[in-house]
Amino acid sequence: MTTTTPVSGPHTHAPGGVTTQMGWVILALLPATAFGVYLFGWPALNLLLITVLAAIAFEVISLRIAKRPVTPFLMDGSALLTGLLLALTLPPWAPWWIAVLGAGFAIVVGKHVFGGLGQNLFNPAMLARVALLVSFPLEMTTWVTPQPMFAEGSPGFIEGLAITFGLAAIPDAMTGATVLGETQTGFSRDLGLSETLPGVYDPMQQALGFIPASMGEGSALLLLAGGLVLMARRIISWEIPVAMLGTLAGLATIFMLIDPERFAGPGLHLISGGAMLAAFFIATDPVTSPSTMRGRLIFGAGCGLLIYVIRTWGGYPEGIAFAIILMNGLAPLIDHYLRPRTYGRTRGGKPLEPKASAPAAPVTEKRP
C-alpha cells in the first residue's frame, strides 16, 4: 500500500473525461449527419468517410512524428470530431481531394503544429474550411439540390464514387445555390429580397434541410435538437449558443425593421447556413473559446455580430468560418481581461474593505 511519490488530493474524481465529452458531441451530431447523408446520397457518404478517415490518418502520423503515445490521444475522439465537423461544412458532392486537403490542414496546421490536443488557438475545422474556400472557391461553392439516397434520379453507389473521385461532372441540373448565396446574387442585380426569396426560401423546407447546403448544415432542427441534448448534459455551456443566436436574431430583427427589402429577417438568418451547427458544435469548442461565463457571453455575441456583418455587407455570402476564427483570435484577450472576481477581492483584484460589523452587545451567560 505504499506509493513512492506522494500525490496530492483530491483523491476522488467526478465521473467522465475528455473521451466521454467528445463522444457525446459526436453522438449529438449523428442525427444531422445521417440525415445529410440520406439527403445527398452516396457522394456525401463517400466524402464523409474520406474526411473522417483522412483526419484520423493525419492524427496518427502527427502523433508518430511528435513521438507521443498514439492510442490515448486517438481514443479521445478529437480527431474524429474535427473530421466530422469539417465534412459537415463541405459541399456534399465535393471531390475527394478537397476532403483530404482539408483534413490535413485541419489536423496538421490547425492542431499539431501547436502541440496537439488543447494547444491550438483556432478551431481546426474552421481553419480548414476557410483555407479551402479561399484556395478553391469554385469547388467550395458548388452546391447541389437534395438527391436523397435510393431516390429516383439520384446517383447510385458507382455514380457516387465517380462524382467523389472527379470522374464524372456534377450535372448542371442538380446544382443550386444556397439561400444566402441567392440573396447576395440578387443584390448584385439590384433585386430586393421580395424578388429573390420566393421560390428559393421556404422556412419549413429550410428548417428541415431540403435545400442546397453543405452536408450537415442543412437540417437546422436536428442540429438544434442535438445541441439541446448537449446543453442538458452540461457538455457544452449555454452561454455561447444563446449569446450567438441571440445577437444574430437581434441584429436581423432590428435591420429588417429598418428595411425589409434589403435585410433578411431573423428566421432566415437562424435556420440558414451553418448558424445552428456553429452555435452548438463549433463555437462551443472548449479549446478555442473563453473559459469564463462572461467571456463566453461576449464571445458568443461577437460571433453573432461578425456573422451578421459578413453575411449582410461582406464579399462572402456566409461568414461563419471567418467569424469563428476571428473570435478565436480574440478569446485569449477575453480570458485575460475578463477574469472572475476572486473571493475576498474586488473585480480589480484589490482586497475588499473590511465591513465594519455592528458593535455587538456581548452575551454573557452567568449561571451558578
Next chain:
Amino acid sequence: MYAAIVVLTAMGLLLGYSLGMAAKYLKVEKDPLVDEIEDMLPGTNCGQCGLPGCSSAAQALAAHEAPVTLCPPGGKALAQQLADKLSVSVDLSGMEEEAPAFARIKEDQCNGCTRCYKVCATDAIMGANRQIHTVFTEACNGCGKCVEVCPTNGLVLVPETPTLRTWRWSKPEAR
C-alpha cells in the same frame, strides 16, 4: 533644382533645431538602473559570477554584458527578477534550482589555520588561531570559498537535510 536643395536644407535645419530644443526640455537624468540592480544582488561579493564583486556585476548586467543567470547564490528567483528588471526574456527551465547547501567542518581534519575564517564573506565561521573552527549554518550562504582555501580538505558542502518544514510537493508529470 535649387528649390529642392533649399527645401531639403530648410527642412533639415528646422527639424534639427526643433529636436535639439525638445531634447533640451525633455532631458532625463542618468539611468538609475545600476544602483537598482546592485540592490537586488546578494551583496556578499562572493565572486562566484566571475566578476570582482556585486557592484561590477550590476554594471555588467545593466550593460547587458552578463547573463541574468550569473549569480548562483541568487538562484532562479534572482535570475527571473533580473530578467524582468532588464526586460529580457530568458529560458530558466534549464537552470537547476540548487538545493541550499552549507559548509561543514570535519573536525578531525581542521588544523585551526583560520584561512577559511578570513575568506568567509558573512562571518559564518568562528574560531581562533590553532582552535577547531565551527560553521554557523544560519549565516552560511554555501558559496564554497572556504572549501577552496582549506589546506587539509577539512571543509565540505553538505546539502540541507529535508524536514517536514522544508519538504515541498513535487511538480506533477505532464503529458
Next chain:
Amino acid sequence: MTEFMLLLLGTALVNNVVLVQFLGLCPFMGVSNKLDTALSMGLATTFVLTLASVAGWLLEYFVLAPLDLGFLRILSFILVIAAVVQFTELVIRKTSAALHRVLGIFLPLITTNCAVLGVALLNIQEGHGFLQSVTFGFGAALGFTLVMVIFAGLRERLAVNNVPAAFAGAPIAFIVAGLLSLGFMGFAGLDFA
C-alpha cells in the same frame, strides 16, 4: 460623418495594414511577446502614424506640390517621420523610463516602419483631403494596434502552451499571423452600402 466612420472601419478592418496589406510586420513580430508592451507599441505607433499623416499631407500640399517637387516625396517624408519618431522617443523617455526600456530598439525602428511611410504615401496616392488623411492615418493605426493586441494575446497563450520545440518561438508566431490573416480575409469586400 458616416463617411469618416466608414473610412475608419475600412482602414482598420478591411484593409488592415498588417494582416491585409502586410505593412509594419517588424514591430508586429518583434514587440508582440507581451500584451502590455504590444499595447504601448500600438499607442506609440498610433501617435506617430497620425502625426506623420498630418505632416505628410501638409508637406505635400504646401511644399512639394506648389514647388513641383513630387520626386522628393519619399525622401522628405522619411525625414519628417524620423523627426516625429525622435520626438516621440524623447517624450516617452521623459514620461516613462520603464516603457522606454521595454520598447528599446523598436522605438527608433518605427522610423523605418513601412506602415508609417506606406500610409503617408497612400494618403497622397489616394488623393485624400486633410481630414480624410488624418482619419486614414488614425484608422490604419487603430487597425495596427488592434492586431498587435490580438496577436500579443495569442502569443501569451502560446508561451504557456506546449508547442513542439521545432515550432516554438518565431515559427509558430508566423503561422499564427498567417492564420489570423486568413480570418481577416472574411472582411474582404465588406461594403456598407
Next chain:
Amino acid sequence: MLSFLFKRRAFQGGVHPEDRKQATSHLPIQTLPLPERLYVPVQQHIGAAAQPRVQTGQKVLKGEMIATGSGPVSAAVHAPTSGTVVAVEPHPAPHPSGLPVQTIVIEPDGDDRWVDEPEPEHALNLEPEVIAQRVAEAGVVGMGGATFPAAIKLNLGSRHTIDTLVINGSECEPYLTCDDRLMRERTQEVIDGVRIMRHALGARHTLIVLEDNKPEALAALQEHLYEMDHLEAISVPTRYPMGSEKHMIKAVTGREIPAGKLGADIGVIVHNVGTAYAVHRAVRMRRPLVSRIVTVGGGAVQRPANLQVPLGTRVEELLAYCGGTRETPARLLMGGPMMGQIMPHAQVPVVKGTNGVIALTAAEINIDDPMPCIRCGRCVAACPCGLMPLEMASRIRSEDMDGAAAYGLMDCVACGSCSYVCPSHIPLVQYFQHAKGVLADRREQQRRQEELKELAQQRRARQEAEAKAKAEAAARKKAEREAKKRAQQAKAKEKPAPAKDNEKAEA
C-alpha cells in the same frame, strides 16, 4: 420548476461529490482498545513544535503534560494513557512525505489512570482570558483538520468585536461521519462547549451550521437548543467546500473575508464542533485533549466504523480493529478524500487533526492518467474562490510562478474542486501546492539573502574600521617615530653619541 434560477447561491462555484457517508453515519462511536504502544508526535498542530519534558523510562499518568508548547503559536501535548515512556525519538509523521518527527513513545500499563480528579468548574463564571488559558493548557487545536491552536482564536474577542460565532458542523468531505456522530451522541457536551466559546468571545449570535444531509444531528441539536437565545442550529445546502472557513462565513452571513484578513476582522469566528466538544472537556471537565473520534472508512475497509481513539495510536491498529482491508487500498488517506493527505504506510499515528482514516479502492478514486488541458473552463466554474485554475496550472507548468501568483495562486484554498471536475484528470491542486512551495522557498531564500547581505555589510564595515584603525595606528606610530627621530636629530646635533641605543630600542 424554474426555482433554481432564483435560489441564492451560498457561494460561487463548488462541487457535489458523492457523499458516501451511508456506510458509517448510522454506526455509534466505539472505543478502540488500548494498543501496545502509542506514538505521540510533539508536532500535531500548526506552529512551533512542542518541547518534550519527559525522559525515557519515566512513568506518566493519563492527561499528564508530556510536551509544552513553545512560542506564541503552539500547543501542549498530553499523555493519552498511563504508562511508561519508552523512547523519545524520531518516527514517521502522518504526512505524505513520511519524514520523521520527534515522537514520544509510550507503553501503556493498561490501567488508563487519570492524573487526578479535578472538580468540574462553573465554566460560564470564568473570565474569557481564563477560558483561553484553560484551553491552551489542554492542548486543544482546531479539530476539523486545520489544527490551529484553539486558544488563540478564543482570545480574539479581546481585540476584535465578534458579532457571530459560527460552529462548523458541515462535515462536507465525503466518507467522514465523526462530527455527525459526535453531534448526535454527545449533543449536550457539544452545546456546552459552544456556550463556553461564545462566552469567551462575547459573540452576539451563535450559529451551529450543518449541511442538509445530516437531519438527525440537526434535530438532536435543535431539541437541546430549544428556547436558547441567540444560539441556533441551521442547515445549509450540501455543497463542497462548505466546511472551508471562508465559504462557510459567506454562506451563513453573506460576508466575505477580505484577502489577507481573518474572519475576526469582519466580526465572525468559525470553530469546529469537535473543537467545541474538546473545549467542553477542557474547561468544564478540566480534561486535556488525549483522544478523538475518527471515521474509518473507504471501500477497502472490511467493517467501517466511528472510533474513539487515543492520540498516538497507529493507523494499522485502527484498520485491524475494523477487520483489516478487503483488498490492498489504492490510497490510504488521513482525512477525507478531497483535502485529506495520502499516507506513505499505515505505521503513522493518529494525531489531533485526524478526522478520518480512509482506505480507497482504485474504483473509488477514479483518477486516470492526465490528458492535456482542453480549456473547458469547468475548473473556473467549480472554483469557490473565483480563480482560473487552468491559467494558473499552465503557467506553473512552464515554470512561470509569478504569472501564476498574478492569477491569484495565493488566494487558492486547495479545496480540490478544480481537480475533482477536470475532465482531463489534471492534478491541478498538486501544481498549486508545488508552486506555493517554490514561492515559499524563494521567500525563504530572499530572507536569507537579506540576512547574509547584512552580515556581509557588517563584516565589510568592520574590516574597513579595522583597516582604518590599523592605518591610523601605523600613521600614529610613524608620526611618533618621525617625532622621535627629529628629537634625536635635534639631540644628535647637540650630542651624537647615544643614537645607536635608540635604534636598538626601536627594532
